[in-house]
Amino acid sequence: MSFREENEEGRDIRKPFLHTGSWYRMGSRQSSMMDKLGSSAQVLRDNSVSVVFCVLVVALGPIQYGFTGGYSSPTEADIINDLALSISEFSIFGSLSNVGAMVGAIASGQLAEYIGRKGSLMIASIPNIIGWLAISFAHDSSFLYMGRLLEGFGVGVISYTVPVYIAEIAPQNMRGGLGSVNQLSVTIGILLAYLLGLFVHWRILAVLGILPCTILIPGLFFVPESPRWLAKMGMMDDFEASLQVLRGFDTDISIEVNEIKRSVASTSRRTTIRFSDLKRRRYWFPLMIGIGLLVLQQASGINGVLFYSTTIFEAAGISSSNVATCGLGAIQVIATGVTTWLADKAGRRLLLIISSSGMTASLLLVSVSFYLKDIFSEDSHLYSLMGILSLVGIVTFVIAFSLGIGPIPWVIMSEIMPVNIKSLAGSVATLFNWLTAWLITMTANLLLNWSSGGTFTLYTVLSAFTVVFVALWVPETKGRTLEEIQWSFR
Structure with a gap:
């Protein structure tokens, strides 16, 4: 490839590559990246x-x-x-x-x-x-x-x-x-x-x-390795090579390189964050949002609901509960796939509000159905109707969960954590998520034996709180770079 390429109008269309203030020709730049990234660049070039x-x-x-x-x-x-x-x-x-x-x-x-x-x-x-x-x-x-x-x-x-x-x-x-x-x-x-x-x-x-x-x-x-991690660790050559491979060899990455460099400039690879530093809003606010979303994701009772789905299917008159459970899993995959398509179109915050609102309504339907089932006799037509309504509520709940509260909290957690506390804050948020999942799993049986209607009422209240939490505190991160998101908390 020639060092100077011209288009039909005779203009220079060679792309500049920022590399410690110098301009590199594309051919030598590609060769350097291939050497640095080895097999990953060979596959992705x-x-x-x-x-x-x-x-x-x-x-x-x-x-x-x-x-x-x-x-x-x-x-x-x-x-x-x-x-x-x-x-x-x-x-x-x-x-x-x-x-x-x-x-x-x-x-x-x-x-x-x-x-x-x-x-x-x-x-x-x-x-x-x-x-x-x-x-x-x-x-x-x-x-x-x-x-x-x-x-x-x-x-x-x-x-x-x-x-x-x-x-x-x-x-x-x-x-x-x-x-x-x-x-x-x-x-x-x-x-x-x-x-x-x-x-x-x-x-x-x-x-x-x-x-x-x-x-x-x-x-x-x-x-390739994460370019932002490479930049934070001070491996600037590898950072630029990784980012260039991810964006394509014909893409000018200079603006993104500068943004990432500016973001990590104030931190060092050996910077230690003390717990006292978390009192600053730029740290405690994104940490609160991350923990809150991941805890509320599990507090909705999703694991308890899925655990109880077999009994609900039997109550609705479905004989093959295992096949029905597979059907519920397929519905969850489809609904989550829809979220994958919508996340960059509708925005994270809107999907969270729609999802948590749908979950609240669905769980309310399930709880009311169980309360009413206790009133009617088992041979009553209304008893069977309540079983069907509870089934509809469970399926709708799983769909609503998959449209937002399922996937989006992990996306937002990975977006909002400042680079110099990401390891500490991310670990804490993930720990709270798994701790809540364990509590829900361990208490689901006890709660359901106490009162099925009461259990789903509790999950309804927690889902309603999720709506309030998202509306008041969760920012929209669609269309913003990670650096822009993290600077906004300052």
């Missing part, structure tokens, strides 16, 4: 959708996350029979993934900070693989518990790292949609576990659970 490719690779992590969550549902009866477990022992098995995820959430920020986003995903994949192998070869509860804890640890790291990586590599006009791919992948993983669980033995299903991470590890060698 001719790919106009390189960011999408990177997102699809790391999306294998959330698929693993969803598969772990969905595994216990179709395997419960077989595992209890084969290993002679009690219901309480299997309940412990199911809840241990949340416990492991809390430990993983605590470690996730520091791992992503010091070994990078790619490195932490590789680390997270290893306990997932070992955990699935332990479950597949289990002959008593000890191996089941150990495997579930290891899986949970890996999922805890993945749940923080993937949305952060996607937010840091995506262009501002695609960040909402690509960020929503994280939750879409989770729902796909759940659906895969439900579907495969209908046809294969629980040990074979555990072996199949290894596949996402075994593909993810080699896949990470073909995607």
